[in-house]
Amino acid sequence: MIANFSTLTKKEILSLTNIRKYETKLGEVIGCFDGSDTSMEEQLSRTDAKYIIFGVPEDAGVQANGGIGGARTLWPSFLQSFLNVQSNNFLPSEQLFLAGAFDFAEEIKLVNATAPNGEERVMALRALVEKIDSRVEDLVKTICRNKKIPVIIGGGHNNAYGAIKGAAKGLYSAGVIPLAQVSAINLDAHADYRTREGRHSGNPFRYADDDGYLSKYFIVGLHENYIQENIRRDLQENPFVDYITYEDIFLKEKFNFIQAVARATGFVEDHYTGIELDMDSIENVVSSAMSPSGISPLHARVFVNFIPTEVSVAYLHICEGAVALDDGTASKLTGKLVSYLVTDFVKSHYLAYKNGFVQ
16 A cells, blocks of 8 residues: 555445436446555556546745645545536446545644644645656556556646656556656646746655656746746747746737647657646636636636547646635635546547447
8 A cells, every 4th residue: 555545445435425316427337446455556456447536735946936825625625526426328337436535634743733834834735746747757657557448537737756766667567658757737827837946736746857767848838927037048949848828818829829839749750658636727716826818717627628539648637626725715616627627538438448449
């Protein structure tokens, strides 16, 4: 078992499922660990399910980047919506496996007790993020080693580093890729390519790139107002990184949205690719860096629907969303929107995979 990770039992899943006569909800049929002494690795190798879903309900990475806490609140809300989706012919429910979620509450309590504020707190949070990196990496590596696709929900964008590193190592270990590297396409208002100043939600792609696990990186919808000039230069000078700004799509109209996403899939070519969706890219969605100007929920759904038909998917990572921020901002709809995004991705990818269009 991986440290800090708790599996979900069938009983717990059913307790969150509103069972109704003449209906079948996803929570009634979704796969999960059986609670036996059989190892996680063995149970993952035995399941026919292709998509392994787990949560990382934390906001240490967001706070370590000077952001507003609250990303830890997404996972329970997502579960409540997701498990009550109808299991019908549109959704390949038998391909879904709900693994569980990480819990770093005790570590956060320790940070709060020993480093309540100031630079000392920032350093303590960044040290905790390194621990979270390692845990996420271990689980993603185990899933990918068994040729399954991790679907990672919640927490800050810091978890992209563990996802990239874990997927690269796992797919390499399984003999799927010749080098321990994967690419990433990120729908985001920010590049999250800040300098190596200690781990946080603003620099996962920098660390993944510098450490040799990131092959190519494309950002869709980057906001011109929030690109630091030194980072813009770094992105511009790196032949393995490219981006299209929000303004290029929606103001200057150099591309429409689907053309921008298609350019991203063309850039990563045939590399195994992680799909990254930062919820702060969506207009007025509650997140640590929420914005009054962004893409629509429909654009986000198009993004996760289109990419799986064009690339071999390493993982899906949906992050930064919240139901309630520490400043009091709240919305009950964020979890339901993420539920739509996950089901859109699964429907699209499984159809493409079953028809032999992608790996």
